[in-house]
Amino acid sequence: MKIKILALVIILSSSFAFAQTKLADKFFENYGYVKAIELYEKAVEKGKGDAHVLTRLGDAYYNNSNSEKAVYWYGKALSEYKNIEAEYIYKYIQSLRSIGNYEEADVWFKKLSEAQQGDSRLKGYNPDEIDLFDKLTSKNNDVVVTIKNLDFNSENSDFGSFVHNNTLYFASSRSDDNKVYNWNKEPFLDIFQIDVKDGEDGTQSYGSPIQINAEDINTNYHEASIAITNDGKTMYFTRDNTSKRNRLKYDKDGTTHLQIYKATLVGEQWSKVEALPFNDDYFSTGHPTLSRDNKTLYFVSDRDGGIGQTDIYSVSINDDGTYGPPENLGDDINTEGREMFPFISKDNTFYFSSDGYLNLGLLDIFKSNILKDESTTEPVNIGAPFNSGYDDFAYFIDTDTQNGYFSSNRPEGKGSDDIYSYSITECNQQVTGVVREDRTDIILSDVKVQLIDETGKIIDEVVTKEDGVYVFDIECDKPYTVLAAKPDYKDTKETITTTNENEKINTLDLTLIPLIRDNQIVINPIFFDFDKSDIRTDAEYELENIVDVLRKHPEMMIKIESHTDSRGRDKYNMKLSDRRAKSTRDYIISRGVDANRIKSAEGFGETKLLNGCSNGVKCSEEEHQLNRRSYFFIVNR
Known part of the structure; x- marks a missing residue:
């Protein structure tokens, strides 16, 4: 009889624990994490600590930003059960990093990498370094990109921005010379400069474009695409292959190729122009850009031995002013198509344009971590609005201000190629409302209002005052749940999905039903x-x-x-x-x-x-x- 009674007690206890788990699930699904935790932990006490309960406890604490407790319950689930879903390993890693346990996080990161190959979250994964621009390139709508076609663009081609000491350098075919380039029936390109002034509101204003050292730098043929050393004393630029008499030089097929030249600043004038030694009469070399330490020059060439139509190469710049042999960047960057217009930002991100990768059409702008100590160097398309169905190229960014320039021949421009400025700012909205009693419409104070993201995580919390108002800052283009609770009232929740309209204020009033x-x-x-x-x-x-x-x-x-x-x-x-x-x-x-x-x-x-x-x-x-x-x-x- 004692055995039967004991068995009955065990059955009843198990049944009660199971019922508590179902009830806890109900609260969890409605973001009632505190109540869910209480019930789940009771179930564990009753012997119902299976993988579902343990991971739910981890999730409840994780969503409530209690990383220490989340680490405990996720760790318990992972230690007691095999085949725990990768999602929980990922959150366990996040929680470990949150409490500073990087060593253990790295152990689990390796396990996740082995078990979850191809998981996009593993690419460059580092939750401690969230870059605004990385968000943009991952197609998030957390930012607003403001693009402007600049007023100084002409009806002809303008492209290739480079900023040094508040001066913007670019190439333009706006010359008054009657001589035109047969390719596009526009005048040949010259290098221009224009003063840039930064306004207090973060915007820029521009002076009038003027040619730089027209006699020494600009010729009767093409000049474009410059790079200037950090000290401002040396400039590299692209020019048609010309003789000392300023005449075009041709190969045996009658083709003139591009070459890179170097100029030195003497006083306030660019002079001592000389061609670089790795140029050749039988292939093109152009589009120079410098590494951050100015010890490496990157350029574009269609020389023999390349991977595609045009490849990006590098040469070392030696202390004595000589150059190392050109080295192809390889298939980490180059494709069978065209790679052009390299640029290296202050944070050592490598940007370039290509038509050899999946793109929106013609040349698109890409970025790569090839110059960084990163786990991935695979180029990433930076997406719209920088890229379009047309040629988009010559990207420049000041990572300190998140402002920059790019060039495009998209049809809404003024000329065949135009320069566009852009600024990147966070896209933010607000959700606000008043909490009232359902039957009487009385404004309620002391109501706890929580903002919950699409994963169920509580990301903000406020308590209403006498006016019953709550306000949350929220991101664009995301779903949220707003949950309101007050003793002696039923909890209420409403959902909202934000648009991509910056600074929009969303109104969401809440009503609580008195118990x-x-x-x-x-x-x-x-x-x-x-x-x-x-x-x-x-x-x-x-x-x-x-x-x-x-x-x-x-x-x-x-x-x-x-x-x-x-x-x-x-x-x-x-x-x-x-x-x-x-x-x-x-x-x-x-x-x-x-x-x-x-x-x-x-x-x-x-x-x-x-x-x-x-x-x-x-x-x-x-x-x-x-x-x-x-x-x-x-x-x-």
Whole structure:
């Protein structure tokens, strides 16, 4: 007999733990993490600590930004169970890093890499270094990119921006020379400069474009694409292959190729122009750019031995002014197509244009970490609005200000190629509203309002004051849930999805339904299955409101009334409703409420129907269910 009793206790305990888990799941799914944690941890105490419960506990703490607890429960799940989903390993790594345990995080990062090859989150993964521009290139709408076609663009070609000491250098075919280039029937390109002034509001204003050293730098043929050393004393630029007499030089097929030249600043004038030694009459060399330390020159060439039509190369610049041999950057960057217009930003990101990768059309701008000590160097398309279905190239960015320039021949421009300025700012919106009581429209203070992201994580929290107003700063183009809670009121939640309109203010008013009305605690109906007195999970979820009120008011006493529908015999329904009332009472007591605070739990059968569904009347299941209900009357206040 003792064995049977023990077995029954074990079964009942297991059944209770299972029911608590289902109820905890209900709260978890509705962002009730504190209540879910309480119930999950009770289930663990009862021996229901399976992988589902442990990872849910980890998630509940993780979403509530309690990293230490999240680490404990995720770690427990990973140590006790195999085949835990990679999602939880990922969150475990995040939590470990959050508490500064980088060594353990790296161990699990390696395990995740081995188990989850191809997971996009593993590419350059470092939660401690979130770069605004990286967000943009990963197609996030967390930023606003403001693009402007510059006023100084001409009807001809203007491209190739480079900024040094508040001077913008670019190439333009706006020359008054009558001599034109046969390719596009525009004048040959010259190098121009224009003063740039930074306004207090972060915008730029520009002076008038002028040719730089027209006599020494600009010739009757093409000059473009410059790079200037950090000290401002040396300039590299592209020019048509010309003789000392300023005449074009051709190869055996009658083609003139591009070459890179170097000029030295003497006083305020560029002079001492000389061709670089790795130029050649039989292939082109151009589009120079410098490494951050000025010890390496990168350029574009179609020389023999390359991978594609044009490749990007590098040469070392020696201390004595000589150059090392040109080295192809290889297939980390180059393709069988065209790679052009390299540029290296202050943060050592390598930008270039290409038509050899998946793109929006023609030349697109890409970035790579090839010059950084990163785990990936794979080029990334930086996407719209920088790239379009046309040629987009000659990218320049000042990473200190997140302002820069690029060139494009997109049709909305002024000429064949135009220079566009851009600025990158965070895209932010607000959600705000007033919290009121549902029935009276009274403004409510002391309401805890939480902002929850699409993963279920609580990311912000405020408490309303006398005006009932809450305000959250939110990101663009994302879904959010706003959850409001106040003692003696039912929690309420509303969802909102933001647009990509910067600085938009979203209005979302909230209403809370009071639990105490006159002499009752009013909750949603406690429904029972037909002919059953078991407490359903949805009923438990509602009964937690009763538990909360009684915990809030420790002197309060209640009585419970339960009712049935008219189906079945009257006497049977009276007994059934009584069992339901006592099941309801027992659940409340099981949640820690003193039994003496429930003065009575009584069934009234079908004696107090809410509709006309009495004996013999044909009604729907929904109409009958309306009569299967419970009331909670306050005996004292």
